[in-house]
Amino acid sequence: MFTVYGLNGRVYSGSLDGVRELAPVQAVARVRAAAAIGRNEQALLPSIVRGLPVPGNDYGRLGRGGERAPRQALAAYAQTQQGQAERQALSLVQELMSREVLSVPVGASVAEAWSLLAQRGYGQAPVLDARQRLVGLISRADLLPLRAFDTPEVFEPQLWKDRLALPVAALMWTPIPSAHLDTPLREVAQLLLDLRLPGLPVVGEGGGVEGFLSRSDLLRAITRQPPLDLWS
Numbered sequence: 001m002f003t004v005y006g007l008n009g010r011v012y013s014g015s016l017d018g019v020r021e022l023a024p025v026q027a028v029a030r031v032r033a034a035a036a037i038g039r040n041e042q043a044l045l046p047s048i049v050r051g052l053p054v055p056g057n058d059y060g061r062l063g064r065g066g067e068r069a070p071r072q073a074l075a076a077y078a079q080t081q082q083g084q085a086e087r088q089a090l091s092l093v094q095e096l097m098s099r100e101v102l103s104v105p106v107g108a109s110v111a112e113a114w115s116l117l118a119q120r121g122y123g124q125a126p127v128l129d130a131r132q133r134l135v136g137l138i139s140r141a142d143l144l145p146l147r148a149f150d151t152p153e154v155f156e157p158q159l160w161k162d163r164l165a166l167p168v169a170a171l172m173w174t175p176i177p178s179a180h181l182d183t184p185l186r187e188v189a190q191l192l193l194d195l196r197l198p199g200l201p202v203v204g205e206g207g208g209v210e211g212f213l214s215r216s217d218l219l220r221a222i223t224r225q226p227p228l229d230l231w232s
Contacts, residue, residue, distance in 0.1 A: 001183055002191070003203060005134040006175035007106075010207070016187045020194060024175050029195045093188060094181040096221050097202045097211035103128045104168055106135050110143050111164040117143075126201040126209050127172050134209055136172035139198055143171060178203045179213060188213055 002019045004012040012022050019025060090096055102125045104113045117125060117140055124139035144163070178201040179188050188200055192215060199214030 001180045002177050002187075003180065003207075004175045004177045005136075007129075007135050007169070009133070011175045016191060019177050019191060022175075025177060025195065028173055028175070090221060091185055092181070093179045093183045093185060093202055093213055094211070096185060096217055097179075097213040098217060099211045101126065101201075101209055101212050103209065104138055106130075106167075106169050106172075108168045109164060110166045110168065110171065113138055113168050114140065114143050114164075124198045124214070126176075126178075126212065127168055127174075128209065132208065134176065134178055134201055134203060134207075136169070136174035137176045137197070137199075137201065138168050138172040142173070143168075173197070176201065178209075180204075181210065185218070189218055192218075 001014065002012075002016060003010060004019060004022060004025060006024070011024065012018060102116065102120050102122050104116055104125045104127050106127050106129045108116070113125075117123070123141075124137060126134055127136040127138050129135050177191060177195070177197075181202060181204060183202075191197070192200065199212055199217070201209050202211035202213055204210040
């Protein structure tokens with residue numbers, strides 16, 4: 001189950017399919033996706049290039065034979081399975097979410113929000129109003145998008161002064177979906193893919209933010225938590 005919150009309070013509460021069909025959420029998602037297409041590709045390009053094989057290098061020698069490296073990897077994975085049969089499958093948000101939540105006040109400026117995220121090393125955070133109610137989500141990419149640098153006035157001090165003084169409310173993702181403690185992880189992962197979100201706030205029965213589940217949490221769990229065959 002998911003609940004969507006905006007500046008005026010709760011917008012929707014229901015299933016994954018319902019969130020997908022919610023017009024305000026889809027409208028924001030389309031705008032974000034259009035702005036991010038070129039940026040994401042450019043950001044990924046250096047890492048993709050670094051990951052390509054270097055001509056002339058025989059990577060098979062790392063495993064002392066072209067076919068042994070894959071075999072060694074499989075053997076290492078098999079060893080991690082020994083003694084782990086008692087582990088349980090991770091299936092619900094509450095089993096994986098981060099419970100230490102950094103939030104940004106809706107009245108904060110871009111400069112203040114950036115400072116909060118940078119101090120904690122976070123890429124995004126839920127935005128709360130004066131009554132501690134969820135109203136949006138803000139990320140570093142929203143605060144200082146690359147398109148802000150694509151202008152002849154990029155070196156003008158006044159441009160940066162104006163940008164840093166903007167309120168978070170003008171840039172945040174709102175309305176924003178949130179997950180519940182008992183929401184299935186697979187549904188959250190699907191929604192993150194559908195809307196290109198970096199993560200979802202997690203709300204409790206009273207509507208307060210009790211955690212945050214990011215893409216990094218999901219990926220970290222796949223690599224460090226129960227074996228892949230235990231995921232439900």
